[in-house]
Amino acid sequence: MHPAPSVIFFTVFSGLGFGFLTWLGVGIPAPQGWAAFPYFFVAFAMAVGGLIASTFHLGNPKNALKAFSQWRTSWLSREAWMAVLTLSAMGIFAAANIFLNISMPPLGIIGAIMALITVYTTSMMYAQLKTVPRWNHWTTSLLFILLALGGGAILAADSLGTILFIGLAALAQIYVWDAGDKRFAKRGHSIETATGLGDMGKVRMYEAPHSGTNYLLTEMVYVIARKHAIKLRIIAFILAYIAPMLLAIISGRGFDLYILALIVHIVGILAQRWLFFAEAEHVVGLYYDKR
Amino acid sequence: MHSLSMKQFMVTGINDMxxxxxxxxKKLGLVIDLDTCVGCQACVISCKGWNTENYGAPLSDMDAYGANPSGTFLNRVHSFEVQPDTGGCAQTVHFPKSCLHCEDAPCVTVCPTGASYKRGEDGIVLVDEDACIGCGLCAWSCPYGARELDxxxxxxxxxxLCIDRIYNENLPEVDRVPSCVRTCPAGARHFGDFADPDSDVSKLVAERGGMDLMPEQGTKPVNKYLPPRPKDTLQEVDASAPILNPVAETPKGFLGWLDKALEAL
Incomplete structure (x- = not known):
């Protein structure tokens, strides 16, 4: 799949933003009054900024409001609803805290749960796709949620949360990469099943349907630049998981090391998300004898 | 009389989201005969022609006269080579591919706006372009590459399925089939109702072992493909063979001398 910057930024920053909102909702940390403003500002800026980035992926964004209509079947529509509802609930929670100095723990807990459901709906846009076997598994959602909690813990400067959730995400990541590498073959998709010609023998592409490229190839059959995948995985794993955990262990409750942890985590997760798309093989590539 | 609005043919579907x-x-769809298709690309061109000048946004070309041309097509012909497991000559199979109008169409349920829908009366899968946001998720969900974002x-x-032809009473009856079917010079494309077991397409599928593409995706495609018939095999025994057998395996006389002389050099 084409690793478009808009969807990489969308998933990375909305994940971090909603992850941070989860921690703020449960009161870790629990700043009061105007002191709370910068916390909520960062969380909302990331969540909303990510959602705005996602609209750059649309070919015809003027109809964007219609995306709220199909929540009964569409994960994208559910994601739109959950994002708006979560931002509303947490907006009330934040405004009451900042401007009125009123804390509403029950609303915060509801908002925290809704924020995680939002991350789940984001993950399901990818995990639902049978056409991309690497994504089509519940561990895709698990990793998105663990990363939101872990990234949110770094933003919350919470050492235990960072070590626990970034650690769990690291374990999930190892499984997701390993199982993901094998799932395409495991599902039994091949050029023979794609063409139905397997009974006759071994199939190969003889002539492509078009000499140039097309939307299908540029969007879904992204095969260039995968050669550095292993190196990138190692870099992403160290930056996104190992480094923030080490920084959290040595920092205690000091704040400044968390800024460094956040920066390396974001760089690592941007690399991880680039791989998430670039390594994902769509079955339509079989019709082009490419994967 | 080509300028009929798409709306005239969109009767139901939208209400079901x-x-x-x-x-x-009905289950309207195509049978594509892989035995007959010669890969001439006429269906590709007629599809592009009809669908670019009738309903909705035209099928654009990008950089059409430049170094890297590309464009939107609704039907494309791939060509494959099949090498038999038993050895022998490979077989070329021309393979037209367009929307299969699946019964369990994943492209419909993923759509966030309701632009993508499957009609209850005939099973045709359509896009309401006025509601489409171009998110591309339907194209991602399609295993067959049937959808292209213009x-x-x-x-x-x-x-x-050329909905503006098949129900169009302004066209002569013979033209009320999809453009690709009308155009195909080899008779490799057939249009009809798969819900009717007595229809021509249903009979063809029954007789020739019509198959689904990528059945493991669980999409239940309506369109079916007829596999190529087995090739004739050459007979081992040839009546003229004894006459045509070489008379002498090793050269004699002058040629024999020459052969030996050259070898001795």
Missing amino acids: TQLPQTTD QAAGVMKKCT
């Missing part, structure tokens, strides 16, 4: 109909009254209009384009 992107939930798929439980059953459809790069000029930013909306999703797909085969409509």
